[in-house]
Amino acid sequence: MTEFILSQSGPSTDRLSDSQPLYRQLADQYRRAIGNGVLRPGDRMPSMRAFMQRHHVSLATATESYRVLERAALIDARPRAGYFVRVPPAAALPAASEPDLAMLGAAQFVGIHSAISTIVSKFQRYPDALNLGGATASPDLYPTDALQKAALRALRRQPTLLTAAGHAQGDPALRAIIARRALDAGIQISADDIIMTHGGIEAVNLALRAVTQPGDTVAVESPCFFGLLQALESLGLRALEIPTSPSTGIAIEALAFALQTHPDIKAVVVVPNLQNPLGSVMPDAHKASLVELCARAGIALIEDDPYRELADAAQPPRSLKAWDTDGTVIHCTSFNKTLAPGMRVGWINGGRWHPRIGMLKFAQSRHNEQLSQVVLAGFLETSAYERHLRRLRDGLRLQRERMAAAVAASFPEGTRFTPPRGGMFFWIELPRDVSSAALFDAALDDGIRIMPGTVFSNAGRFDHFIRLSCPSTDLNRADEAVRRLGRLAQRLAAHAPRR
Amino acid sequence: MTEFILSQSGPSTDRLSDSQPLYRQLADQYRRAIGNGVLRPGDRMPSMRAFMQRHHVSLATATESYRVLERAALIDARPRAGYFVRVPPAAALPAASEPDLAMLGAAQFVGIHSAISTIVSKFQRYPDALNLGGATASPDLYPTDALQKAALRALRRQPTLLTAAGHAQGDPALRAIIARRALDAGIQISADDIIMTHGGIEAVNLALRAVTQPGDTVAVESPCFFGLLQALESLGLRALEIPTSPSTGIAIEALAFALQTHPDIKAVVVVPNLQNPLGSVMPDAHKASLVELCARAGIALIEDDPYRELADAAQPPRSLKAWDTDGTVIHCTSFNKTLAPGMRVGWINGGRWHPRIGMLKFAQSRHNEQLSQVVLAGFLETSAYERHLRRLRDGLRLQRERMAAAVAASFPEGTRFTPPRGGMFFWIELPRDVSSAALFDAALDDGIRIMPGTVFSNAGRFDHFIRLSCPSTDLNRADEAVRRLGRLAQRLAAHAPRR
Structure with missing residues (x-):
């Protein structure tokens, strides 16, 4: 799909002038395509070979164009996978607050289970909700076919x-x-x-x-x-x-x-x-x-x-x-x-x-x-x-980048977020007055599961945080859900008591 | 194999006299065959049809012969499986002692694991020993093929x-x-x-x-x-x-x-x-x-x-x-x-x-x-x-009957045993002076695993008991192991200090 976008609406060599070096003119065209959303965060850039063919340029020119875009933090090279449009999420949202080191409370017996049971039973009332609250990657990132074959082989070899x-x-x-x-x-x-x-x-x-x-x-x-x-x-x-x-x-x-x-x-x-x-x-x-x-x-x-x-x-x-x-x-x-x-x-x-x-x-x-x-x-x-892990990591990276962009674009002012170093979790700090429990209920009514911050502490520390996870390799569906969630958070922020 | 024994060396109609009813003469022949070991405990009796054909008698005569043998407690009917030569184990060995109801001790913290670890590590030093110490039926009594097929089917239907x-x-x-x-x-x-x-x-x-x-x-x-x-x-x-x-x-x-x-x-x-x-x-x-x-x-x-x-x-x-x-x-x-x-x-x-x-x-x-x-x-x-359970119960019953006969024939005087009501376990009370720990070691040296009574109580109550289980549907192999075990117990009983 990303390749389709590139071929149909990506930059071409039609409008090239000679006022600056060719590699820079090409880089500028891609910069504009990224800027105006023709190319979106996480989209795959053309391969070097495709770039050379499309723009009728040498390998040296193509390499130099990509280097310019990389230095401008617009694209990222990923080993074995090629180049991708980058989201610099740190720039998009301020980093989450660092904890107060003096925050040490008293040790307490834990009583979290009933809160979790409540969440689980609410989940069960909305079985068709899109799950942004899970703790595994989307099912199509796991090697179902290969494992099924391995299981059939194992059973045939060792019937007992x-x-x-x-x-x-x-x-x-x-x-x-x-x-x-x-x-x-x-x-x-x-x-x-x-x-x-x-x-x-x-x-x-x-x-x-x-x-x-x-x-x-x-x-x-x-x-x-x-x-x-x-x-x-x-x-x-x-x-x-x-x-x-x-x-x-x-x-x-x-x-x-x-x-x-x-x-x-x-x-x-x-x-x-x-x-x-x-x-x-x-x-x-x-x-x-x-x-x-x-x-x-x-x-x-x-x-x-x-x-x-x-x-x-x-x-x-x-x-x-x-x-x-x-x-x-x-x-x-x-x-x-x-x-x-x-x-x-x-x-x-x-x-x-x-x-x-x-x-x-x-x-x-x-x-x-x-x-x-x-x-x-x-x-x-x-x-x-190893092959599966590379594919899983690439899939998760793409999902995270798209999700970070969607959060940055749609969540209320004052939202903070430090990009995770991998994996599937997004820990989002909402404006202090927005209750994650209220957002949880509103989201569920709107067909979206999230995990409220309330269950990540026995001491009530994270009531304005939520954990999201990447639900699906259908990136547009995830985008849309995050945007809806952002609107709900905006509404809660607007109605929250100001301190 | 049991059918083979019957056809080759079982009673025939050659020596029939007319001094008593035909059904009784036939029953007497089978009684002798059981008495002199031509037919052994657990052996399958001919089917009614086979009996009628072999002895050229009517169904009424065949039925009456079997009834005589059944009343004499020499054979047993098993639903859907036919008639089998019976071992009356209660007659073969005295029942195990009933517990002293006043035996109630004090409640104690349990410290049994190290004793079990010792046994397990000794087992591991003799990986090829015949296992009379297990807690499952012999592998060929479980429906390996049917379960394998069910698993292959499930995996093909639900690849995820x-x-x-x-x-x-x-x-x-x-x-x-x-x-x-x-x-x-x-x-x-x-x-x-x-x-x-x-x-x-x-x-x-x-x-x-x-x-x-x-x-x-x-x-x-x-x-x-x-x-x-x-x-x-x-x-x-x-x-x-x-x-x-x-x-x-x-x-x-x-x-x-x-x-x-x-x-x-x-x-x-x-x-x-x-x-x-x-x-x-x-x-x-x-x-x-x-x-x-x-x-x-x-x-x-x-x-x-x-x-x-x-x-x-x-x-x-x-x-x-x-x-x-x-x-x-x-x-x-x-x-x-x-x-x-x-x-x-x-x-x-x-x-x-x-x-x-x-x-x-x-x-x-x-x-x-x-x-x-x-x-x-x-x-x-x-x-x-259900079909599997019937086969498993029949297999276990046969193994238990043969095992009971072998124990009765080979264990030292003073051994007591109450036949179990099913399943795979044999709980055998040895003469009081025979240590199950000593028998355990001697048996392992001789290539046989048993479970000593020492691990069935935290209060040291069963040191002269052993638990055996049916190891294999190869009944002769199990017989032979029980007989060797009996000889080892005899030796320990002969050398035990008399009280």
Whole structure:
């Protein structure tokens, strides 16, 4: 579709003059096309070859034109995919507020579940609403056909997959592959150090059960993934919310202070790569400091790391576990977000609590099903997973850029937003007087699901934030929904009590 | 093979005299064949038609001959399967001791996991040992081909089964089928009352988490399935072991006394149908009393019910839940034992704790995988499951009869055994001086896995018991293993210190 737009209404060589170099004249034409919306954020630029043919120019001229547009921050090169029209979102909206480091409250028992239940039951009343509130990528970005084929192959090769019980820790072949792949995250482990779990959430639960007793305090990021708050609630734990930056993740100084003042903290839970909901990635230096801080304090650092491979970078960021020297870090992750939301395949490396975690996993739910593990092993053995990840990251990047442009164009003045470093989440700070709960209700009435900020804190900190996610590869449909949402927010902002 | 034996060496009509009625002469011939081992326990008798042809007799004579043998307890009729040579195991070995009802000890924190880990690590050193220590039927009694076909069909029909996330409570179609089938167990529920779980063990864990806090006391059967003891240990709960009869299950009087003397009991966990390891089935009157007792005491009755459909009866026994009028009973079960050990599909009906259990399940591991649920729904919709259950029950019955005969023939004097009412477990009481731990080690050296009684009690009550299970449909191989095991037990009995 983007190619169609380019051929039909993109710039041509018809109106070229000779007052400046050819490459610059061509670049100016594309600049105008981007400026007047003929080319839209996220649209694919013509390939070099297509550009040369269309404008009857040499490779040198084409390359120079693209360089001019790139320097002007109008287009972006993406490895293996070509050039795309850029949205510079930081310019479009002011960055989200940095947290107040003195914001440290008291540790509290968590009571978030009833709020989440209310949201879920409201969702159920609008089954056809467009889902901007989900936590997975749009279904067509996952490799349905390839996984189906892998499953059919696995079943034909091993007919007893459904009837024979599997290995207690998980399929040995899959664990061996995972251990090899973990090197990319900076983690040196063997297959024996891995226990397969029912998704990443079971891994995080097991980690919490291994290192805490009911009544203990756990330090968490703020805002915090509500699933973690539910896990804390269900285990009778207290949460201490640590200020967390939308760009660099958990504030190390604030955590250090918390550890000094709250000796009952038994664990810290962090999503270091593409934090949910912030989309932040901790810089390496912060990761090193965090691991060292927890090691020195002698407490467990539970790393929830399901989004790492969705980060926008030539090389995905490393896991906290890469800096772990004494088993302080319990590393939890899954393939739910990166490969297959329908397969509940996660895994855990328990650091120095590994044997206890193995016991808890066995006592709680035994081994995982064999079938999905064997399918996954077959898929990971080929290059299909890497190809899929590139496609998924490109698809998500395009969706994010279009969504950022739509938010910037339609949300009320005073909205702030720090672009995420990858993944599928958008954490949007509304003007302070706009209630996310009110926007949630209004949006649902208008056929759109969003996640209100109210469920990302046990301490009521984010009531004027919302989390959006990319719902569909139909970019125009998403655009339209975000614009409608923006109008609803405008209306709420206009009627909000002024302070 | 059994038919071959019959045709080659079974009785013929050659030596018939006329001193007594024909039907009695024929019955006597078969009686001798059974007595001298030409026909062995569990062997299939000729069909009526084959009998008539072989002996050139009428249907009336054949029927009368079989009736004589049946009245003499030499053969058994099995619905839809024909007649089989019977082992009257109760006659072969004295029944296991009934428990001392005054045996009630103190509630204790459980510390059983390390003993189980030792056993598991010893198992792993002998990977090729014949497994008489397992908890599932032999692999060839499960419908591997039919389930594989059902899975291939499901994947072709719904290619997104692996990539699309499923329903939070579990596949609605499967839950609807389960609710219909639950009527057979005497349980009236709707699909909404069911939450799918990762096997029955996750269901039991969720039930325990819903009704207890760490430090609370839970009343359990004694002997008790060691997986339950592990769950109690991992949740920081105390176990109070209630005497349990090898024929009628948990002793209601002893439990009533315990509830009076231990006000900190928060739940009772019972396997009412084919108790593991006893194989007992609670009589209906006991079931009614138990439910009433717990309802009156206001505590949860957690029913772990995975074996019900393996009971030897025209109509499987009813679940405790059938007597529940006020939500006292939390019913937990799975398809792991009856259909597919490789599929981790269990379910729970949480009685009056249902909403809390739903919350805990979501927080702990989210929804189950879709694929196995859809496969199961497809399988249960046809008559394939009923056909499979009949075949499984017949196969298990045959294995149990042969095993009982082998135990009676080879175990030392003083061995006691109450035949289980179905299923795959044999709970054998050795002479008091024979250590099951010593027998475990000796058997493993000899290539045989058994489960020592030491892991079925937290209070050291069953150290001279072992649990065997039927390992294989190769009955001669199982016979031979049991005989070797018997010789090892004989040797230990000969060297045991006399009291």
